[in-house]
Amino acid sequence: MAADLVISGGRLVVPADTAEPVDVVVSGGRIAAVVPFGEAPQAQRTLDASDAWVMPGFVDIQVHFRTPGGTDSEDIASGAAGAAMGGVTACVMMPNTTPPIDTPDMVRDVMAIAAAAPCDVRTSAAITAGRAGERLADLPALYRVGVRVFTDDGDCVADDALMAAALEATTELPGAVISQHAEDPAMVAGGVINAGAVAERLGVQGRPAHAEVSVVHRDIELARRTGGRYHVLHLSTAAAMELVAEAKRDRVAVTAEVTPQHLVLTEDDVERLGTTAKMNPPLRLASDVTALRRAIVDGSLDAVATDHAPHHPALKDRPLADAPPGMIGVETMASVVWSELVVSGQMSPARFVEVISAAPARIAGIADHGQPISAGSPANVTVFDAAKRWTVQAETLQSRSLNSPWAGRTLPGRVRHTVLAGRPVVVGSELSD
């Protein structure tokens, strides 16, 4: 057996938790074999995975890499570098760029840039032409150039008939999904942060929880009626989560993701963090956090995704009402989720892999990622050192922007190596060339 690479001495989570360390043998971009530690054949290169978990590479299905039109804040190279450092081997960019990604030519243009990235960067495309919410983009043509996720993210598709038509279209496009930024535009117009005590104290207009709940409710009914596939981006409220859980019991084709920040932070953090903690949908209440944490553990919610939303410091250095919404997170996702949910004992390592790798890959139709560490799987692998502690410093993250809510936090769990299609792209927690 000729080996290009051996990932040596780590412990597996999937397909089964191995108490004994193993060697993962990689050849031709795929996992050739998994053998007991020390029994791998000679390889061109060996990565030390001792005292660490060997996991399927992480998958982040909601990132904003600001290409084209916003590259002062981020570009595909800097975004993908952060992804790789965070153990993310595949990600899906949102199409709310300038101009928006809504034609096959635009998809080809950004995918050509992404080809050189140290991460398998995919793009979604807009549901409506120009993200204007008036008529559908050419979804079949976008599908033919590889798009599986359709979204007007940043904006909600508010029109009932248009949303029904989009969902209907996915029934003819196997694996395609309509991803909704679920906030009713009329209800959140002028809103800055969660409608609640903090907004009142700060004297800014709020974005009510009901703006999310009403859209999720409507969309589930449309998905039920059309048979289309529906995904809720960055779900933020307990009430919307309950609707998703109920729809799953009814076998409606619905999935939902939650961000690390919505699993940890609340509206109170806006007073501490300022504009960094401003995002849409907004940080909510402690009761929402509790419900969402329970739901991502019990399967009512499917996946974690970051909504990695870089904004140049000059853009965030404005009054709360004027600063753009969003925070960065692709590089810190795994450490935050591990720290908050696995270390606390709420979530098993196997469920961690499910929500951060397998489920998001399935939702976004990314077949080569999220596979178990076993012979035949593509070698998209992350070695995660759960014992390693590190302190997040916004300046040393790969992003061109600094708007991390985790800056200054010391987190347990750090990505040691990231392997993309058999190629080490991060080695020893540093980017490799």
Ligand SMILES: [Zn+2]
């Ligand atoms: Zn969004």
